[in-house]
Amino acid sequence: MPHLPRLTPLALSLALLLGSAPLLAAEQSAPAIEDTETGKAPLPLEELRTFAEVMDRVKAAYVEPIDDKTLLENAIKGMLSNLDPHSAYLEPEAFAELQESTSGEFGGLGVEIGQEDGFLKVVSPIDDSPAAAAGIQAGDFIIKIDGQPTKGLSMMEAVEKMRGKPGTVIILTLIREGGQPFDVELKRAIIKTKSVKSQLLEGDYGYIRISQFQINTGEEVGKALASLKKDNGGKKLGGLVLDLRNNPGGVLQAAVEVSDHFLTKGLIVYTKGRIANSELRFSADKADASEGVPLVVLINGGSASASEIVAGALQDHKRGILMGTDSFGKGSVQTVLPLNNDRALKLTTALYFTPKGRSIQAQGIIPDVEVRRAKLTREQDAETFKEADLAGHLGNGNGGQDKPSGKKGEDKPRLQDDDYQLSQALNLLKGLNVARQR
Known part of the structure; x- marks a missing residue:
């Protein structure tokens, strides 16, 4: 027997x-x-x-x-972890953290992570966070957390290790661009992220930075556009830089609302999936909060998901010029499905497509003008001798003021002075305006 x-x-x-x-256990099939x-x-x-x-x-x-509970929960985690890097089983704490991150306030280091070949990879640091202050960059690999190797850890396990009580110290061991491992000491903090920042760069050229797409980001961009016009004396801007670099994405609806601020008609994005409510189409309305100003959009390898939706829509409609480097390439949509006992599934339910039907999954958005990061060094202008310095020089016949040589006072530091990609975007906008005026 x-x-x-x-x-x-x-x-x-x-x-x-x-x-x-x-x-029936001994039978080969049933x-x-x-x-x-x-x-x-x-x-x-x-x-x-x-x-x-x-x-x-x-x-x-x-x-x-x-115990049975541990075994069954581990089985569920394993089932989700082998689907794709963005699907996960969220236990109560992880579910609460996800809700906090989309609302704009949470505790931790302020770094968005992904996985590549089993290793943790930085998608992007969040603005004004301990990670950003410590110089962590998109593309860095995290090989150790407090001396413990990260190889084999799931993203949820890694996030759990990096989160902790504000004020406590953590050491991450990183590898950057194939170099030698190095340690970075960070102090955990409550991360309060303001997703939209804006300012006038110079003259009538504006700048809007979106660090991530939260529930209210679309509304904040609308306010930023109005504020820039007010700061410009109520006049229409001469040009605008929309900075999506190192923006890891976020809420799909926010990406649609931001795109709609710059478009007056046509499709923004559509999604395809297997379930009925995953087939969605989003189109622009006639209102144009940006007033059609010349637009340059900055992207890089840390621009992911919702950032790529905005960049792809503006590129397909030829609404703006994309500048920078290839984006991250996350073309999938996750749906959070609440379960009982404060748990949830974060499940990939659809792929999204740009207005022209492009899927950027694992490929990314290619910028119209490639500009890589570079370090700017300022050189001192050589002392010059001009006509206006000569004794007895003739005055300007048109009544213009003489302009002799002389040292100028120290200029106030400007955002574009230490950001090569941003300075190139601004120069492109200036060139476009000169070309239009001729």
């Missing part, structure tokens, strides 16, 4: 629900039972029986006692 595995009560109950698993009333796919009975047997044997033979 063949030996039959001895099952625990929970595994036995699961097996009985699946159809006498103990008696017919699946199809629900003819609902038309759902048949249950994979053989695999479910294997699951019940594995669970039973782990409980019986593992070196330390382990």
